[in-house]
Amino acid sequence: MGDAISVEELQLAARNHGMPLEALRWDVTPIGLHYLLTHYDIPDVDAESWRLEIDGLVDRALSFSLGELRAMPSVELAVTMECAGNGRAHVEPHVVSQPWLLEAVGTARWRGIPVAVLLDEAGSRDGAVDVLFTGLDRGVEGGEEQAYARSLPLAEVLSGDALVAYEVNGAVLPPQHGFPLRLVVPGWYGMTSVKWLSRITLLDVPFDGYQMRQAYRRRMHEDEVGEAITRMAPRSLMVPPGIPEFMSRSRVVETGRCEVVGRAWSGESEVVGVEVSTDGGATWFEAELDDDALGRWAWRGWRFVWSAEPGEHELCCRARDAEGNVQPLEPPWNVGGYMNNAVQRVSVTVA
Amino acid sequence: MGDAISVEELQLAARNHGMPLEALRWDVTPIGLHYLLTHYDIPDVDAESWRLEIDGLVDRALSFSLGELRAMPSVELAVTMECAGNGRAHVEPHVVSQPWLLEAVGTARWRGIPVAVLLDEAGSRDGAVDVLFTGLDRGVEGGEEQAYARSLPLAEVLSGDALVAYEVNGAVLPPQHGFPLRLVVPGWYGMTSVKWLSRITLLDVPFDGYQMRQAYRRRMHEDEVGEAITRMAPRSLMVPPGIPEFMSRSRVVETGRCEVVGRAWSGESEVVGVEVSTDGGATWFEAELDDDALGRWAWRGWRFVWSAEPGEHELCCRARDAEGNVQPLEPPWNVGGYMNNAVQRVSVTVA
Numbered sequence: 077m078g079d080a081i082s083v084e085e086l087q088l089a090a091r092n093h094g095m096p097l098e099a100l101r102w103d104v105t106p107i108g109l110h111y112l113l114t115h116y117d118i119p120d121v122d123a124e125s126w127r128l129e130i131d132g133l134v135d136r137a138l139s140f141s142l143g144e145l146r147a148m149p150s151v152e153l154a155v156t157m158e159c160a161g162n163g164r165a166h167v168e169p170h171v172v173s174q175p176w177l178l179e180a181v182g183t184a185r186w187r188g189i190p191v192a193v194l195l196d197e198a199g200s201r202d203g204a205v206d207v208l209f210t211g212l213d214r215g216v217e218g219g220e221e222q223a224y225a226r227s228l229p230l231a232e233v234l235s236g237d238a239l240v241a242y243e244v245n246g247a248v249l250p251p252q253h254g255f256p257l258r259l260v261v262p263g264w265y266g267m268t269s270v271k272w273l274s275r276i277t278l279l280d281v282p283f284d285g286y287q288m289r290q291a292y293r294r295r296m297h298e299d300e301v302g303e304a305i306t307r308m309a310p311r312s313l314m315v316p317p318g319i320p321e322f323m324s325r326s327r328v329v330e331t332g333r334c335e336v337v338g339r340a341w342s343g344e345s346e347v348v349g350v351e352v353s354t355d356g357g358a359t360w361f362e363a364e365l366d367d368d369a370l371g372r373w374a375w376r377g378w379r380f381v382w383s384a385e386p387g388e389h390e391l392c393c394r395a396r397d398a399e400g401n402v403q404p405l406e407p408p409w410n411v412g413g414y415m416n417n418a419v420q421r422v423s424v425t426v427a
Numbered sequence: 428m429g430d431a432i433s434v435e436e437l438q439l440a441a442r443n444h445g446m447p448l449e450a451l452r453w454d455v456t457p458i459g460l461h462y463l464l465t466h467y468d469i470p471d472v473d474a475e476s477w478r479l480e481i482d483g484l485v486d487r488a489l490s491f492s493l494g495e496l497r498a499m500p501s502v503e504l505a506v507t508m509e510c511a512g513n514g515r516a517h518v519e520p521h522v523v524s525q526p527w528l529l530e531a532v533g534t535a536r537w538r539g540i541p542v543a544v545l546l547d548e549a550g551s552r553d554g555a556v557d558v559l560f561t562g563l564d565r566g567v568e569g570g571e572e573q574a575y576a577r578s579l580p581l582a583e584v585l586s587g588d589a590l591v592a593y594e595v596n597g598a599v600l601p602p603q604h605g606f607p608l609r610l611v612v613p614g615w616y617g618m619t620s621v622k623w624l625s626r627i628t629l630l631d632v633p634f635d636g637y638q639m640r641q642a643y644r645r646r647m648h649e650d651e652v653g654e655a656i657t658r659m660a661p662r663s664l665m666v667p668p669g670i671p672e673f674m675s676r677s678r679v680v681e682t683g684r685c686e687v688v689g690r691a692w693s694g695e696s697e698v699v700g701v702e703v704s705t706d707g708g709a710t711w712f713e714a715e716l717d718d719d720a721l722g723r724w725a726w727r728g729w730r731f732v733w734s735a736e737p738g739e740h741e742l743c744c745r746a747r748d749a750e751g752n753v754q755p756l757e758p759p760w761n762v763g764g765y766m767n768n769a770v771q772r773v774s775v776t777v778a
Contacts, residue, residue: 079432086516087676089437093444095746098468099602106601108459109469118460147740165437173674177441217673221430247598250457322466323524323569325438420685 081165085175092180096265100339103370103377105153107245110182111251111266113159113174115224116215119272123256130242132208132277135199142256144190146242153239153262154186154374158266160292160305163407163416171413178313180419183339183374186260188241192234194276200230204278207233208285209259212272218290227283228261232395233358237262240273257327262373263307263343265415267292295411302411309417310403312350312378314397315371316422330373334384336363337423339375340395346372349396352380356390357405357419363393384426391422430517436526436564445530451666451690454534454721454728455505458596461533462617464510464525464601466575468565472625474607479591483559483628486550493607496530496540497593503538504588504613505725509690511616511643511656514758514767524765529664534690534725537611539592543585545627551581558584559636560610563623569641577621578634588724590611591624613724614658614694616766618643633657635658646762648771651766653762659694660768661754663701663729667773678775685735687714690726692748697723700747701730708756712743735777742773 082087092113099109123142130138159180164171166178195207199423211224228238238261242249249255254271261268266269282288288304295302315337318329340347351360366377382391394403407418432440443464451461474493481489510531517529546558560573579589593600594745600606605622612619618638633639639655646653650694653741669680691698696718702711717728733742745754758769 077443080433081437082431083516086432086440086526087528088674089440090445090526090530091447093638094441096442096465096469096603099472101471102602106444106603108461108463110459111602114447116671117667118447120449120452165434175437175441175746177438179441215670215673216679221670250459251453252457252459286518316468319572320467320567323435323439323568324434328572373501412621 081175082172082228083297088174092103092174094176095182097179097313098315100313101337104185104245105182106359107247107250110184110199111180113180113266114213114252115217116213119253121212121272126256126274128257128285129275130194130198131320132279133204134200134278135201138194138198142242144278145240145257148189148360150187150189151239152185152238153260154183154185154370155260155262155372156181156183156375157269158308158311158341159265160267160414161412162369164413165180167407167413167416168407169409181313183370184244186239186241186268187243188257191238191240191259191276194240195233200278202281205230206279207283208277208279208283209270209273210275210277211270212274220286222286224270224287225283225285226287227279228270229282230278237291265305265308265343270368272276291412292414293412294414297374298411305414308341309415310342310344310397310401311345311417312338312340312393312403313420314338314391314422317391317423327422329424329426330347330382331384331386331426334382335346335379336382336391337379338393339377342395342397342401344401345398347376347395348398350378351394353392354382354389356421357392361422386426389424389426391424392419394410394419429558432526432684433523436523437634439525440598443525445527446533446770448530448664449666451664452568452688455596456533457537458598458601461535462510462531463591464531464617465564466568467564467714468586469602470563471670472563472607473695477607477625479608479624480626481545481549481758482626483630484552484555485629486552489545489549493593496591496608496707499540501538501540502590502627503536504590505534505536505721506613507532507534507724507726508617509659510660511618511765512763514769515764517769518739518758518760518762518764524764532664534721535595536597537590537712538594539590539608539611541551541629542589542591542610545591546584551629554631555580557630557633558650559628559630559634560621560624560629561626562621563625569637571637573637575621575638576634576636577619577632577638579619581629599772616656616659642763645765646761649762660766661691661693661695661748661752662768663689663744663754664771665689665742665744667772668742669775678773679775680735681736681739682777686730687733687735687742688728688730690728692726693748693752695752696749698727698746699749701729701744704743705733705740707772708743737777739774740777742775743770745770
């Protein structure tokens with residue numbers, strides 16, 4: 077890891093929690109264990125007066141109460157969501173922001189209404205190219221006072237599976253996950269899935285607010301325009317085997333048969349394989365993939381049986397997707413510390 | 428704050444999450460926002476085969492399935508729980524452990540069976556003085572492999588309101604809060620409330636396991652025996668007013684009427700007052716206490732109307748209890764960084 081962590085980063089780490097990696101054992105992450113990043117504060121939303129507005133370049137501006145949305149036909153999707161900054165604390169030189177190690181991920185069953193259905197009802201006018209999603213969470217970032225807002229190309233929304241969701245894992249959205257309504261964009265990093273959604277606006281030019289223009293871009297220098305961050309790069313993570321030491325989190329594993337299990341996902345194309353190394357990446361073995369019972373947008377389980385022999389070992393795992401993308405051995409660097417999908421490394425002592 | 432945070436501390440901060448302070452607005456903390464400290468890993472407990480054993484110096488050793496416990500008469504208690512290490516990141520010199528700022532707190536409604544009822548059914552034999560609670564979470568700490576285990580004096584259990592709880596906020600315990608059963612000890616710091624409870628054992632001497640003998644003691648030098656940490660010292664926290672800057676969490680508040688609200692609690696005796704300062708602690712004003720609708724073991728709301736004038740201000744709050752204990756202005760220090768209940772300080776810019 078890079079430099080030590082400052083008090084500002086600690087303030088973020090204390091608010092924004094990851095998923096402890098042993099929670100990879102659940103195919104659907106229990107509420108409270110899913111990762112959570114809140115740019116500003118969790119807003120206090122009155123569900124009675126709240127409405128979802130659909131406006132901009134539409135044939136009919138629409139406005140829905142929560143009850144009206146809940147009365148519409150709904151779909152449920154299992155979606156793995158990861159923060160674009162997951163892995164940031166491992167990049168060097170050090171990047172100052174929310175200091176995620178590897179835990180900024182989770183999988184949930186989201187229930188709601190396809191955004192494409194809502195846009196079909198509103199009717200998109202000629203010239204509409206971008207769909208802006210605005211949340212109720214407000215703060216200051218990059219010197220600008222703003223509501224959190226992100227956009228997606230209209231074509232992406234119409235061809236994709238994006239939902240506005242009012243339930244997670246069969247329950248009403250908790251406040252921290254966007255009550256009463258949030259966007260969920262399968263396959264994309266989490267910054268896309270605007271929480272506390274209040275407005276959907278069709279635009280004739282791509283939205284260039286702070287979260288599009290400044291944040292969430294891959295740049296090698298501060299003054300570059302950079303490239304927008306979109307879909308999740310392939311990643312696999314394992315449940316750290318054995319038992320932990322409280323402070324160091326180093327692991328102790330018993331000699332003998334040890335089933336190493338984990339999950340893998342990719343927003344680009346399907347995961348087609350996961351490899352495991354027990355010697356720090358020198359040699360690799362193919363893990364067995366579970367079926368994809370949760371569907372295309374959720375992680376896929378994998379397992380590997382290791383004959384653990386006494387001594388020190390470094391376990392690693394790496395996923396590859398259908399397009400041939402493979403996780404790198406070393407963390408990639410960029411100005412924002414985004415998209416670091418370097419292989420996980422878990423040191424274990426077998427005794 | 429003291430020194431910068433190490434990677435080991437960051438690993439803990441990424442796993443163990445606090446309650447974002449805006450969640451003080453809810454009298455009962457929504458699931459997923461309550462603070463959580465897990466010494467080892469969250470264990471994977473099979474509820475079908477799980478049993479609660481009651482043994483040691485009892486007339487009748489007992490064993491309960493989850494179904495049997497759920498069929499017994501139950502009680503529900505609203506309890507504010509705080510980590511004994513809350514505030515640790517503010518003490519100087521720096522103490523290395525889970526680096527809590529102020530967020531290690533939450534209030535929940537726990538449903539279960541009074542421990543005193545279970546002990547009455549088992550019958551305590553002459554000479555029993557201590558009640559040991561053992562969890563299913565295992566790890567290494569202080570060089571010892573152990574299951575997490577803590578005890579309470581028998582007299583404390585028989586006279587107090589300690590529960591074994593199988594529900595929180597009306598729902599089945601989530602894994603991270605101790606599924607299928609946990610101890611909840613009102614008024615005491617959170618380390619007492621053993622999660623993933625599997626065994627209750629009556630002993631003829633006070634239990635001296637690692638979490639009693641070594642951890643959770645107040646010492647000024649490593650080699651002192653020190654004093655056991657027990658009940659929560661008085662503390663008040665406010666919802667930081669206005670809106671935050673993403674990285675620094677500094678606050679911007681509009682000029683004019685600003686209602687500052689918060690919660691206060693004490694495990695020692697009842698909170699009888701909260702004072703607010705808007706000038707960094709030079710002058711103090713009495714806040715208005717809400718009624719104690721949640722009962723003795725939960726925090727109590729308070730509010731204070733501030734006429735915010737343009738400029739920089741430091742807001743503080745401090746609680747006092749019926750025994751005259753008041754929060755200190757400066758963080759107290761001890762080897763473990765425990766029980767730092769110094770007043771909260773929130774810098775705001777009014778514009």
